[in-house]
Amino acid sequence: MRHVRRRTQRALASSLALVACGATLTACFEEPSPHEAVRGFLVGWQTGDYESAARRTDGDPAKVARAIEDVGVHLDAASFRFRIMGLRHTGGASEADFKAEVDLGENNPLWEYDGKLPLHLVDGHWKVRWSPSVLHPQLKEGQRLAVSPTTEGRKPINDRNERALQTDEVLHVATVTPSKLDDPAKLVQQLSEVTGFPQDRLLRQVLSSPPNDPVSLVTFGRGRYSQIESKLRALAPQGLRIERVTQPVAPASPVQIVGRVSAVTAETVQQLGGPQRAGDSVGQGGLQQYYQDMLTGSTGTRVITVDLKTNEQVAELHKAQGRVNSSVSTTLDTGVQAAADAAVSVGAQPAALVAVHAPTSEILAVGTKGMNQAKDALAGKFPAGTAFSMVAVDSLVKAGIDAKQKLPCPTERSVGGAQFQQVGAAGGAPTLQSNFANACVTALASLARRVDAKALSDSAAAFGIGATWQLPLKSFPGAMPKVNSDAAKAKVIAGQNVEVSPLSMALVAGAAASGTWKPPVLVTKPTAPPPGAAATPAPVPASEPIQLDAKSLETIKSFMRAGVTRGTAQAAEVQGGQRVHGIAAPALGTRGNNRTKFAWFIGWRGDLAVAVLLQGGEPGDAAAVAGRFFQNAKAPS
Structure with a gap:
């Protein structure tokens, strides 16, 4: 019975590498006859023409052909390749030296060994003197070759x-x-x-x-x-x-x-x-x-x-x-992950939570309910909403706007032709800090004329929006369009034309908490992508850490503290304990083909920085998710 015959198509497409000292074998030696026998045997073996190879021996053609073929079967070899290294001839006997290269597959290096072909004259023709040692010097009668694979179990x-x-x-x-x-x-x-x-x-x-x-x-x-x-x-x-x-x-x-x-x-x-x-x-x-x-x-x-x-x-x-x-x-923390999973499990709305270690930007946990941890939490593109006003405050402070300035919060406002509508508490003349804490979109948008486009872009860049980094999984660093009008600037402050991921917003919170934005880290070993793996996104240098402006950072921290003490994010501190900083804000965008309401919380407690995104629900609901997380999570030492 024949098994798994190695056909010619599995042999190398190139010609047989029978190289010794010239372009042809006959150019290397004075007497051509034994050379043709050697060449014919090895060519037949290499190309799978086992009958032709067998005819070059003095053995039974059928038995020899089967023995040669069985070598390939018993080695499960992908291919053989041979080189003639020399030929010695004395009287009626000759011996050829050859080198064999065997492709054993399994990503193994080639197996190379040295062989010998003894030859003698049979009825005036040179023949290979047949024995199993022709196939390998250590192969004897009554033996066969075999391959024993060794594998390590999958590593964790x-x-x-x-x-x-x-x-x-x-x-x-x-x-x-x-x-x-x-x-x-x-x-x-x-x-x-x-x-x-x-x-x-x-x-x-x-x-x-x-x-x-x-x-x-x-x-x-x-x-x-x-x-x-x-x-x-x-x-x-x-x-x-x-x-x-x-x-x-x-x-x-x-x-x-x-x-x-x-x-x-x-x-x-x-x-x-x-x-x-x-x-x-x-x-x-x-x-x-x-x-x-x-x-x-x-x-x-x-x-x-x-x-x-x-x-x-x-x-x-x-x-x-x-x-x-x-x-x-990885940088993942099993305890922090358990807190994230528990936090998002409550409530009916789809939710995503990303927690990072603020001083290092190491990703500690990714929890979701009804969302995908990789495609949504790391790589999702969602409207930032007024949660982005935390980034805008950086440019507003640098523009000289006083945090205590009285700023009305009307139900509706037009800025440069762009319409803004406040949902929830409105009216009166609270301060900028109070409007920030309560995510008043109409008040915040009204400041667009007080800041220039470059300042907004610089602030976004300082908090890592649009930065480059290399993670083993696809992720989205956020994107802000070019700003060329008051209407566009107002939409940036309100986060209406800015797209972010929960990961990018967690990094924003981590930057505010630590004073420095850093690119995210998920894997610490290996330190580089494995061979053949494409870095995602494109393999470009990661953005360098960015030190935030100390004066604006002080204001941002006071604003974020107000968000949990008397603003829309109060649930985060009620459940999460003291010294939480955060903002909870609405956003409106598209999910699939549907116009969808979202709610954000971004903030931190100690070295734990977090972003929470809810599909549906209110800002207070997002703050409650964060509060449950802070209640059970402990930052790594």
């Missing part, structure tokens, strides 16, 4: 305290022992029909493995296994075993940031190609996907000879370590 993604962000999950592994199979091809065919895995790929794993070693063919999660359990168990009489293994692959919170892990499926084998074997694990989304190669490493390989009678190993011919895998360390 850890939080800032090196605690794994995965929990144990039971997986089911379809396993065989090759020496106990009566008909490997039949079993593999049926397993392929049940699972969808490529039949030839499964068979190569069986035929290339040491006969007495268990071979893991397919790994299933609980859901997939329950669907086909009865069909798999029906294959037990043919030698298929199902083993239960426990692996730490179920993601802990934040699930969409960490990412899920699954067994390689029939679909992912086809999509990924390359070194993945049935039974490997693959990251799906989040950090697990981004750091896939680093977490899994690559399969190491041992090439051995096996005794055909005992099926036991005789000798080790080659050992490749494979790329070492390693864990990933």
Whole structure:
């Protein structure tokens, strides 16, 4: 029975690298006859024309052709490549030296070994004197080659305290022992029909493995296994075993940031190609996907000879370590994450909460309800609303506007033709600080004529709006349009033409708390993207830390304190404890195809800076989410 024949198309497209000392072999030597035999043998072997190679030997052509082909099957080799290194000729005998390069796949380096081809004259023709040692010097009669893969278990993604962000999950592994199979091809065919895995790929794993070693063919999660359990168990009489293994692959919170892990499926084998074997694990989304190669490493390989009678190993011919895998360390804090999850779980509105460590801009937690932690909390584009007035205050103070200035808060106001409407408390002539604390859009917008466009842009930049950074997951640093009119400036102050993400607003709060804006950090090890991974966004230098103006920062802090003591953000301090700073404000934007009301809270307590975004609800609701978070969260030391 023939198995998994290596066809010519799998050989290298380029011509055989039989290089010695010139463009042609005959140019290197005085007598061409033995050279043609050597060349014909190696060309046939390399290109998969095993019958042609066998005819260049003195052995039985059918048996020799099968033996040469079996070398490729037993090594599961992607290709062979040969070079003739020299030829010695004395009388009626010759011996050629050659170097073999074997591609064992699995991202392994090429296996190189030196071989010899003894030749003698048979009926006036040069023939390779056949024995198994022609294929490898240490291969003897009654032996075969085999490949024993070695793999390390998938490494974890850890939080800032090196605690794994995965929990144990039971997986089911379809396993065989090759020496106990009566008909490997039949079993593999049926397993392929049940699972969808490529039949030839499964068979190569069986035929290339040491006969007495268990071979893991397919790994299933609980859901997939329950669907086909009865069909798999029906294959037990043919030698298929199902083993239960426990692996730490179920993601802990934040699930969409960490990412899920699954067994390689029939679909992912086809999509990924390359070194993945049935039974490997693959990251799906989040950090697990981004750091896939680093977490899994690559399969190491041992090439051995096996005794055909005992099926036991005789000798080790080659050992490749494979790329070492390693864990990933993040800035996430399990305790802070638990507080974030609990805070957003209350209430009916979809919510996102991002918490950062103010002095370092390290991301501590990402909690969501009805929103995606990666696509919405990190990379979402939402209207900033009057929460952005915190940034605008920086330019207003620099323009000389007095925080105690009386400033009416009418229900409606027009600035440069742009219309603004205050929802909620309005009227009277409170101070700028009071209007800020209560998110009065009509009062704040009226100051547009008092500040120039460049000052607004500079303030936005100082708080990181539009900055560049490199995170392993897509994120949005915020964007502000070019401002060229009073109406546009008023909309900036009111946050109506400014887009931000919860992450970018958490960084704004962290900058106000610490006095310095810094780009965010999510992963501390490795310090650079893994090989082949594209940095997101584009691989451009990250923005440098920005020191905020001390005078305006003092005013901002007093305004933010007023927000929780007598403004719309009071719920944050009521539930979160003393010394909270924050602002709670409405925003209006589009979600999908619908005009949607949002509510923001941005603020801090100590070194914990947070942004909360609610879809629907009121500013006070967002402040309450922050309050619940502050109540249970503790900043890392």
